[in-house]
Amino acid sequence: MVDIEQLNPRNEAALRAWWDVGNQANAYRPGKPWPVWEQSRVSLPAHNPERGVTLLAAIDGREMVGAGLLVRPLKENLHTAMAFAYVRPDRTREGIGRRLVRELEVVAAGDGRTTLQGEAYLPPGVSGTAPEAFGRAMGYAVASRESIKELATADYLQRRSGLVERAPVPxxxxVITFDTVCPEEHLASFGRLLGMLMSEVPLGELDLAASDWPPERIREAEQRQVDTGRHVLTAMALAPDGAVAGVSDVRVDDSDTVHGQVGITIVDPAHRGRRLGLALKVATHDLALASYPALESVDTSNAEVNTWMNAVNEALGYRTIETLLELQKKL
Incomplete structure (x- = not known):
């Protein structure tokens, strides 16, 4: 019999077994789809008032054969939760994934969540895969499609001079840059731009609402990044009147300095049409490479319908390696 149990993330041995299951379950995917152990060891047990985290373990005797993760936002979108289920490759097709998802739904419903979201990954241009079919069988509809892209920094360096010529700062x-902590004089304007994110990014049918980012919330989020060893390498465009016109970042963890991830990129609609997005992207990638010379790759994801951002990323040298299906179910 396989038992489904909640796991205490502060139990390091149990957390390592949970991490191992997820690592094995994602090993078939291209790129670097699973965090290194040190990232999970630090981040998952850390207190975070922005989100609630529940870990599930599928236990067979003394072995962990499946892992579940439920993430609940605690500041906004209180009707939603994100659910992930992973099964060890040698134990698939035994119903373990189905049981994990059902238990995640029970936990979410018990916390008053009415919309559950998840993800399925498939090769570019392919449909009808097992993860897609599993989501459909569990009642999850595709709410949005995204392209996961990866950039080899060597390719970026070959293109860089041409990019600078194409997108000079207007x-x-x-454009200013900083590591994680926003300069005080730009904090309020930065928060105004962050509050636009959900209304400006293509969400498809995802049931998500915008958020407010007052200065104190930004400072608390920055401190959590510092405490967990994550560097948010940020470029910020300032308009002639001093307002924040756009922002982009690349995130690199102290525990994995050869791989980075793009966090957010947004340009205020009032300042679009000036190639600020490309200029910001060049600035963040330059900062990342200056900070971490051993950086080998950076990944990002964008909605397939976001043609502008996809074109910017392709100009930098990003190449699609995977399709992400954003799934959603009303409980």
Whole structure:
């Protein structure tokens, strides 16, 4: 009999077994789809008032054969939760994944969540795969499609001079960069731009609402990044009047300095049409490489319908390695 149990993330031995299951379950995917152990060891037990985390373990005797993760936002979108289920490759097709998802749904419903979201991954241009079929069988519809892209930094360096020529910083604007902590004089304007994110990013049918980012919330989020060893390498475009016109970042963890991830990229609609997005991307990638010379790759994801951002990323040298299906179910 396989038992489904909740796991205490502060139990390091149990957390390592949970991490191992997820690592094995994602080993078939291209790129670097699973965090290194040290990232999970630090981040999962850390207190975070922005989110609630529940870990599940599928136990067969003394072995962990499946792992579940439920993430609940605690500041906004309180009707939603994100659910993930992983099964060890040698134990698939035994109903373990189905039981994990059902238990995640029970936990979510018990916390008052009415919309559950998840993800399925498949090769580009392919449909009808097992993860897609599993989501459909569990009642999850495709709410959005995204492309997961990866950039080899060597390719970026070969293209860089041409990119700078194509996207100089517009007259009257300037671009500043920083590691994680926003300069105080730009904090309020930065929060205003962050509050636009959900309304400006293509969400498809995802049931998500915008959020507010007052200065104190930003500072608390920055401190959590610092405490867990994550560097949010940020480029910020300032308009002629001093307002934040756009922002982009690349995130690198102290525990994995050869791989980075793009976090957010947004340009205020009032300042679009000036190639600020490309200029910001060049600035963040330059900062990441200056900070971490051994950086080998960076990954990102964008909605397939976001043609502008996809074009910017392709100009930098990003190549699609996977399709991400954003799944959603009303409980």
């Amino acid at each position: 007259d009257g604007y300037r």
